[in-house]
Amino acid sequence: MGQYIAPLRDMQFVLHELLNVSDELKQLPKYADIDADIINQVLEEGARFTSEILFPLNHVGDREGCTLDTATHEVTPPTGFKEAYEQYVAAGWPALAADPEYGGQGLPTVVQTVFLEMLNSANQAWTMYPGLSHGAYECLLKHGTDEQKSLYLPKLVSGEWTGTMCLTEAHSGTDLGLLRTRAEPQGDGSYKITGNKIFISAGEHNMSHNIVHLVLARLPDAPAGTHGISLFLVPKFLPKEDGTPGERNPIFCGALEEKMGIHGNATCQMNIDGARGWLIGEPNKGLNAMFVMMNAARLGVGVQSLGLTEVAYQNALIYAKDRLQMRSLSGPKATDKPADPIIVHPDVRRMLLTARAYAEGGRAFSAYVALQIDRELNHPDEKVRQEAADEVALLTPIIKAFLTDNGWISTSEAMQVYGGHGFIAEWGMEQYVRDSRINMIYEGTNTIQSLDLLGRKILQDNGVKLRKLGEKIRSYVEENGLDESLSEFITPLADLAAKVEKLTVEIGMKAMRNPDEVGAAAVPYLRVVGHLIYAYLFTRMAKIALDKRAEDERFYTAKLATARFYFARLLPETAMLIRQARAGSDSLMALDAELF
Structure with a gap:
């Protein structure tokens, strides 16, 4: 069933050489004492846990699935999942990046994000059980009352309780303004919640002692649309006065x-039949509170696909x-064998390098964004915090959509390396393809992310956030433009930045006349900007590799080769994407719906 070994050397390269995380953290008083040794120790232990405990359960989980007892509404996860979760909790992993005030270990988001890649490489389905708990924690930390924080946050941080987000309803999908779940005040500070939710990841299970559902619902006098949505805390078991789980709340898995x-x-249909809940934040401003959780989830989903990209690449390699088939076109390479290993064939190398490049680019990008989140939340200078917040807002839809698009491409290419065996379950590759496909859909489809990027994050502020990113890239180009050894990277980077x-200006002008131009251009546009970011990061990584190649020739030579492949074979996609974005809406909207 293959293997997973965490790519610690590349993770350390990204953290310590590309991003200089230790120096960055010294500027944040909260993390000033966290150095490279501490980070490396955490990641080394994470590598052991994910490869030895979680990875062996991945195929088991896929084959067994979950079981629902329709009489009790209880869900049993696959064999070994609960025991692995108990080890996860005992080792303190849920508390990794949480505030020590609530029992957390106080490590930065950037370390949590790298560990999250390992978890998803090893077992995405398992990782989704504790996966939303940190988002629930962040939401309550920012918007919860003091009483809610003191009761729920220590339990979420310890892993004793897990969290979910209950947004979607069958009739509304992404359009949350159409949701019908009701919340009726009971006069004692609580609300009676009634409605039905679908697609609730880890909505019911027996792995933790309680599940904290964050539920979107409408108050009786709420205005229509998204301005009438409130957020409620609805526990599976109502906590007793001593904080232990008590009476069962009527929020059940129906299917x-x-x-x-x-x-x-366990992706659940949840039936809420008069369950008790408590308001989080202000009435009718539930989306504002929920977006804390949703944005954390969007980074998390991007990292899910990064994890699948890495593990698929490792096993395809x-x-x-090992696989012998035919001879190299340029003559036999394994003369002592009846055929050559297929890695000698150019197109097999193309498939492997595609996955490798998207893994290395995604690792650098996700860690970069996570570090900006740490700066946004913790830097003592308000101006720095705001600049980081603007950049995170700009990059969040890109990290969700671009990484998940690339994960689908990479797992498909990795499966193709296996030929017919890739289609057979016992090799494990087809599972990565199936698992990766959902990541492009949930937490806002990639089209929604593209519309958010172009319409809201760029055009709505007249491109201010994008220009700041462009200035950062332009500054790097100017600083290194005379370095001839970097010209093969700097020149196409500068060219794409200008394009x-x-x-962006062209689409903005067209959108003033016809808003459909935004919808027509958004998806290819996001991929173009995603490639711009990867080109910037690969250029920076290539410079480090050129400067330090003598220190570790094997690693840095491979890093340079991957960067060169990216610029030669993947970045040129932008030429087609720019033409698609410029094609406009006419060819999409001209055909009358009745003629389809």
């Missing part, structure tokens, strides 16, 4: 979704080195 992938996770600036 398990039968899914294409992530079979090991092992297979390509993105021009394309």
